[in-house]
Amino acid sequence: MGISGCLCTELLADIEDGSAVEIKTLCDTFVGRLVGNITGNVIQLRRLDNTIINVCCKDICSIRKLPVLPLAYVAINRENDGTTVNVINTNTDTLINTIVVGEGPVSAAITSDGSKVYVVNNADQTVSVIDTLSNSVISVIYVSQNPLGIAITPNNAKAYVANNIANILSVIDVSSDTVIGTISTDSPTAIAITPDSTRGYVTDPLNNSIVVIDISTDTIIDTVNVGTTPFAIAITPDGSKAYVANSGSNDVSVIDLSDNTVISTISVGNAPRAVAITPDGAKAYIANEGSDSLSVIDTATNTIVATVLLGATPHSIAITPNSAKAYVSIQDTTIVTLVNVVDDSVHGSVTVGAGPTGIAIGLVPVL
Numbered sequence: 001m002g003i004s005g006c007l008c009t010e011l012l013a014d015i016e017d018g019s020a021v022e023i024k025t026l027c028d029t030f031v032g033r034l035v036g037n038i039t040g041n042v043i044q045l046r047r048l049d050n051t052i053i054n055v056c057c058k059d060i061c062s063i064r065k066l067p068v069l070p071l072a073y074v075a076i077n078r079e080n081d082g083t084t085v086n087v088i089n090t091n092t093d094t095l096i097n098t099i100v101v102g103e104g105p106v107s108a109a110i111t112s113d114g115s116k117v118y119v120v121n122n123a124d125q126t127v128s129v130i131d132t133l134s135n136s137v138i139s140v141i142y143v144s145q146n147p148l149g150i151a152i153t154p155n156n157a158k159a160y161v162a163n164n165i166a167n168i169l170s171v172i173d174v175s176s177d178t179v180i181g182t183i184s185t186d187s188p189t190a191i192a193i194t195p196d197s198t199r200g201y202v203t204d205p206l207n208n209s210i211v212v213i214d215i216s217t218d219t220i221i222d223t224v225n226v227g228t229t230p231f232a233i234a235i236t237p238d239g240s241k242a243y244v245a246n247s248g249s250n251d252v253s254v255i256d257l258s259d260n261t262v263i264s265t266i267s268v269g270n271a272p273r274a275v276a277i278t279p280d281g282a283k284a285y286i287a288n289e290g291s292d293s294l295s296v297i298d299t300a301t302n303t304i305v306a307t308v309l310l311g312a313t314p315h316s317i318a319i320t321p322n323s324a325k326a327y328v329s330i331q332d333t334t335i336v337t338l339v340n341v342v343d344d345s346v347h348g349s350v351t352v353g354a355g356p357t358g359i360a361i362g363l364v365p366v367l
Helices: none
Strands: 022-025 028-037 040-047 052-056 060-065 066-076 085-087 095-102 105-110 116-119 126-131 136-140 149-150 158-163 167-171 178-184 190-195 201-206 209-214 218-226 228-236 241-246 251-256 261-267 270-277 284-290 291-299 305-307 314-319 325-332 333-342 345-351 358-365
Touching: 022 314, 028 052, 066 116, 066 178, 085 105, 095 136, 105 149, 105 284, 116 149, 116 358, 149 190, 149 270, 158 190, 158 201, 158 325, 190 228, 201 218, 201 228, 209 228, 209 358, 218 261, 241 270, 241 284, 251 270, 261 305, 270 314, 284 314, 291 314, 325 358
Parallel strands: 105 358, 228 270, 314 358
Antiparallel strands: 022 028, 022 060, 028 040, 040 052, 066 085, 066 358, 085 095, 105 116, 116 126, 126 136, 149 158, 158 167, 167 178, 190 201, 201 209, 209 218, 228 241, 241 251, 251 261, 270 284, 284 291, 291 305, 314 325, 325 333, 333 345
């Protein structure tokens, strides 16, 4: 029988609103995301089909938070007409799912709670929003010309899409999955957002600079001159520094985010076009498109500590949440290469669809 007379607050003591849960009642089992406690004895649940139901707490036999796994979402863009995302369990390095998205997916980002994945589709100028519990697309958002990079604020309030040819950023409200504004900036390719969700740093390869955005007002508040043709950017987990891959000058600019000044310039391989920082903040990985390699930077000293030879052209990089492995998509192949972060050596690969491009990794609830 149910938990007689039990208040919802007792059942939900360790479960936050928005959590993925499994609820067992006297006659059924429900899976979805907790909307919240609407009275002392009733909770709301958003099910996998997106319907919302009320559940009386006295009828609940058990409620549990679903476990999370570190999953990688790999955009598959075969000659710009690919339409899928491959999902990899990074604990086992195995392909576990394929999700159909828009045409020509090139990048992806995951909300910090693991509930949604945003996939930028370059060819049809859209963003596909994937619900990670149901592994289905729940929204399609139209942006603008030649969308490339995407970033989500850590507080899950907004997503920003860099529309390179349109010379704008599209600003998306994450709760409603609608475009709520645009920001004019020259030829943006990528954006990174500070951990406190207050500022965005946008690459401007046309003017060899980084444009700084105030997230609260969506206005430009500063500009930082960097190397030639900055293409990618990442911010350290502590929010102290940004690493900018300058594909034209074959170097990385390190920006002190306390005053937005360049404090170091590091020579790397040819045509660096992607950067990722380990979640522990210790290393930055730079993908050198022209050298078929990764440059590994010690973020404490801003020096190169290793070069990883890949034997093929890298596209994007993502690091597992435990800072143990780097996943590197290899252009024009069916391979994602795995790099051991401890010794910076290649230790295997995962076979995916043809033409892997952007990768995002996050802790995602699973059934």
